[in-house]
Amino acid sequence: MLDVNLLTEDLEGVAARLATRTKADLGLEAIRDLNTRRKRLQKERDDLVHEARELGPQVAQKKKAGEDASALLARTQAIKERQKELEAEARQVEADLEARLLLLPNLPHPDAPVGGEDDFRIVREWGAAPTFDFTPKDHVALVEALKLAELGERATRLARSSFVVWTGAGARLTRGLINFFLDLHTTEHGYVEVSPPFLVNARTATGTGQLPKFKDELFTVTADDLYLVPTAEVPVTNLHQEEIIPGEQLPLAYCAYTPCFRREAGAAGKMTKGLKRLHQFDKVELVRFCRPEASDQEHQTLLGHAEACLQRLGLRYRVKELATGDTGNGAARCYDLEAWAPGSKEWLEVSSVSTFTDYQARRANIRFKDKPSAEHPKPKTTFVHTLNGSGLALPRVVVALLETYQRADGKVTVPEALRGHLGGLEALG
């Protein structure tokens, strides 16, 4: 959510920045006008209430003295009626204003490249492309040959298309990767592991920005008004919903494994075979809370932690900085990590590392405050900045891993870093 005051003070500036990410009419003028109306209504109401409050004791005094208080009572009655009108109107204006503000995207970061999907910037590439003295298979062939997962009817029968059943070594590989990532982040990168609910309420889904705009993307448990999490970002960022965090505790760093449930409503036309796009997948997510002035640095730190996952696994990848028009609604700036899949010869997005500045903090009302000190006797309560990044999203890592480490004998070598999490297993197959 944007600061409505910023929007009011510098409408043109805000409009210009938002225009770099969307051509849609965001109704900024209407928002400004609603805000002005809101203020006027409140002022009128407050002044009336103030008058009524002063009248109260006078009424009591007159009654006590046995005098006629009817003139005063008539006035308080009139005020009360007007007050009710004003409050009803203010409620409507506020609801309308809130609804509109919740739909606005975040301001893009000033350093982010301007443009659309194709205007990304490649920040760096890591690792060399693997070479093969045979024709490498794609992951679908490998998964089927090694019986790592059920990709077809069996999975579909249980739920619907685009679900998968991991089997045998495939299930174990999944579990091993989750543990590998969690262990890496908790023991070497200083994250606190959390295991949150996989269902969240509407307030929580609004806090991180999934609602109201992206309702179509969520699976909903209608009987209970709950939503399946599309990413651990949602429950973990909202851990501090409505809180004022002591300043000395920042930055906070959490990692969490959850399955992620996504309807992929917009992607129906481009359904891909195999493991690349699923309605349910496993992911380890990293979430950080920090002071506003630290968030750019924190973003780089977070990016490094996500990259470490791929480096340990020895997977070739590139870091892509998305252009303003391609970054997610709430993100100010976003890096995608793309792993190379040599069998299908394509880059696969396995992580998205974003800074949200105070956009989510405003929605979820997450603030911080320093202790008073001699220099700052009255510290201000301020919105934190939130950041998150995948570290990493599993199925596509599995794809890259299988295709990268496949051998002529049909087996797949397990990268050394992962063996400890697979009971010492050296190869699949």
Place this chain on the structure above:
RNA sequence: GGAGAGGUGGCAGAGUGGUCGAUUGCGGCGGCUUGCUAAGCCGUUGAAGGUGUAUUAACGCCUUCCGGGGGUUCGAAUCCCCCCCUCUCCGCCA
């Protein structure tokens, strides 16, 4: 799911319907005292919105907030209704 108890400021814990944003204690911050430490004493210490002075650091005033939402009343932390949550006991269950 059933019965009972309870939700008040960072925490603990008061609060006959009328200056109660709220007694008090602890904690925090500042100061005094002190050879040092401890103790003691004094002061200060929530959030949101609005508005004025003013300017980037603030200050004054107004309104709102005692789990959430309604209601009664000139006036509600205090009375009434609904909901949520926590605790205890019972039931059910991995």
